[in-house]
Amino acid sequence: MQIWAVGGGKGGTGKSFVTSGLGVCLAERGLKVILVDADFGGANLHTYCAVLKPGHSYGEFVRGSAQLSELILETPVPGLSIIAGDLNSSGTNPMTYALKVKFFRQLKKLQADVVLLDLGAGSHHKTLDVFLEADRMIVVTVPERMAIENLYVFIKSAFFRKLSPLFTKAGIRNEAREIWARRSDFNLSSMEEFTDYLSGHYPEFGQLYGEAMRDFRVHIVLNKVRDYRQTETGFAVKSMTEKYLGIPASFAGHVRYDRDFWDRLLQDQVCLSRVSAARIMVDMCRVTDRLSEGASLRPGVSGETG
Numbered sequence: 001m002q003i004w005a006v007g008g009g010k011g012g013t014g015k016s017f018v019t020s021g022l023g024v025c026l027a028e029r030g031l032k033v034i035l036v037d038a039d040f041g042g043a044n045l046h047t048y049c050a051v052l053k054p055g056h057s058y059g060e061f062v063r064g065s066a067q068l069s070e071l072i073l074e075t076p077v078p079g080l081s082i083i084a085g086d087l088n089s090s091g092t093n094p095m096t097y098a099l100k101v102k103f104f105r106q107l108k109k110l111q112a113d114v115v116l117l118d119l120g121a122g123s124h125h126k127t128l129d130v131f132l133e134a135d136r137m138i139v140v141t142v143p144e145r146m147a148i149e150n151l152y153v154f155i156k157s158a159f160f161r162k163l164s165p166l167f168t169k170a171g172i173r174n175e176a177r178e179i180w181a182r183r184s185d186f187n188l189s190s191m192e193e194f195t196d197y198l199s200g201h202y203p204e205f206g207q208l209y210g211e212a213m214r215d216f217r218v219h220i221v222l223n224k225v226r227d228y229r230q231t232e233t234g235f236a237v238k239s240m241t242e243k244y245l246g247i248p249a250s251f252a253g254h255v256r257y258d259r260d261f262w263d264r265l266l267q268d269q270v271c272l273s274r275v276s277a278a279r280i281m282v283d284m285c286r287v288t289d290r291l292s293e294g295a296s297l298r299p300g301v302s303g304e305t306g
């Protein structure tokens with residue numbers, strides 16, 4: 001079983017849409033998929049799946065009254081189910097360390113081929129911690145300057161969050177902080193040069209860093225594209241991530257802007273799959289194929305019984 005997380009800095013870029021679109025496309029390929037609404041400020045993932053009044057929600061897990069496996073709701077799409085977000089949430093992310101451990105322990109036991117996590121907006125460390133635990137780290141942006149800046153902050157913050165325990169383990173927390181603060185004195189102009197410098201001077205850190213980063217890759221989805229030329233933005237974000245942060249990144253493709261799509265979804269109260277003739281879903285399924293490449297997804301490779 002694999003866990004895929006969908007995040008990205010800015011609100012409203014289409015994280016929830018992309019999460020549910022991926023779910024529909026993977027389920028249509030015969031995989032058993034569970035969507036999890038992990039947005040504590042604005043749970044709405046269920047709406048994309050025509051589950052309009054969820055009978056259970058993630059809030060029950062947070063309050064300790066149910067296991068994740070007891071919260072799974074069917075959707076109209078065969079093979080696709082959902083754990084809905086907490087509609088009564090105060091908007092505060094409740095993901096303490098202890099809850100995160102319990103959350104992932106139970107997630108890994110769910111009977112599914114892929115579990116998709118829809119994260120909330122922003123770069124709060126609690127959101128980043130969930131993002132960093134996933135097998136596939138997917139970020140969504142739109143081709144607008146503000147969104148790209150926020151995405152860059154999100155990726156950079158996730159990277160720092162990943163590095164931080166390595167500094168502690170290697171016993172160089174203070175040295176790393178000092179070198180980063182005076183990076184221009186050290187002629188370090190990017191994160192990559194910073195980590196290269198540390199790896200060269202502190203072999204223990206170098207080894208830990210190599211191990212931690214072996215599978216670290218960010219997959220970029222560019223949503224709400226109105227003009228084909230805007231797809232360049234996806235490649236630009238990829239280059240920026242690789243050049244300045246030294247993080248391997250892939251551009252998984254773009255999804256066109258569809259002005260009528262949300263109206264159609266709400267008016268007809270259909271699941272995303274019913275608008276699958278729409279070009280938006282054609283794009284979504286192409287993105288799904290790219291994200292699945294190399295992921296060794298096979299139907300029936302599920303977790304243990306929950």
Ligand SMILES: Nc1ncnc2c1ncn2[C@@H]1O[C@H](COP(=O)(O)OP(=O)(O)OP(=O)(O)O)[C@@H](O)[C@H]1O
Nearest residue numbers: 010011012013014015016017121224256257258262
């Ligand atoms: N490709 C698209 N074309 C047209 N509308 C879209 C597209 N993708 C998303 N939308 C619309 O944009 C709005 C925001 O989408 P969505 O809720 O998925 O974003 P989000 O990133 O999850 O937001 P939040 O940060 O608030 O959780 C919704 O009204 C959605 O229907």
Ligand SMILES: [Mg+2]
Nearest residue numbers: 015016039119
């Ligand atoms: Mg959302």
